[in-house]
Amino acid sequence: MRKVDRQRLLKNLIQTHEIERQEDFVKLLQAEDIDVTQATISRDIKEMQLIKVPNADEGYHYSLPPEKKLDVKEKLRRILRDAYITHKQQDYFVVIKALPGNGTAIANLLDQMQLSGVFGTIGGDDTVLVICKSEENAKQFTKFIEDLLK
Template sequence: MRPTTKVARLDAIRQALNRHRVNSQQQLSSLLAEQGIEVTQATLSRDLDDLHATKLRYADGSMAYWIPATTDQQAMEAAAAEGPEVEGENKTDAYLAKILTGLITSVARARNLLVVRTPAGAAQYAASALDRQPIKGILGTIAGDDTILIIAADDEVASSRANWLMTIVSGQEDSRAR
């Protein structure tokens, strides 16, 4: 049983999209109804928007909802093996730019590590936004109060990601290395 809060409903939607290939809002509504969650189409639309849901096109031509914030690395690799193409390739960049602009004050690189500075108290929020996105070559983050350590797969990726991060938080159009 779930509480009837928006947070619980959003969590149920995340779980449904992670466990099933959901092609329509009607299918998603049915999956939620099986859990005792009744939702109108308008509310479901707003919830999907709040979750930054988008649709993937799979190799077989079918479309299914996908939420970047809840897709782990194994699921991304499995989806890539199936051949999906994310519509709106820069959607993740735009989302991160919206969240991180004004929060990142500097980026320094030490081999495969990036040290990212933020205002006091903002590092965990910014790191969480980065962790929830499928960013090629980034293994993870560690956050303190005003510093984030980003671990990249190798030195080359770290260099590329440092430039990419500064590009998206500077509001420039070119979002390289995506």
């Protein structure tokens, strides 16, 4: 099972069960025929930044961390400044080239921004394809990217 899928399951388990120990995660996953070790769960807990909060019965259970308000535009600006290589526009499309490993993050941030002229994005390892609603929207998006890079 992929890590992202396993962590999505852990998130769901936290929301539906009061899980007090790492072994509880292992047992619940094994009940779903998912073979996982306590060490793997421990790494997932650390990566997901899970916290323990008090139970009603004086114990503790795992919880998701409080949501942090992220300035998505600022995060996009930082990743572009660190990883940007080039961009090109053709018709309704804009292609952004970045350093390897950054394409999906850039596409995800663009999706989170829900820009009105953007129909959708496709993010690869080092490339993002931005599909705009019109050629004019593509020009506006290109300017938006150029402004972020200033």
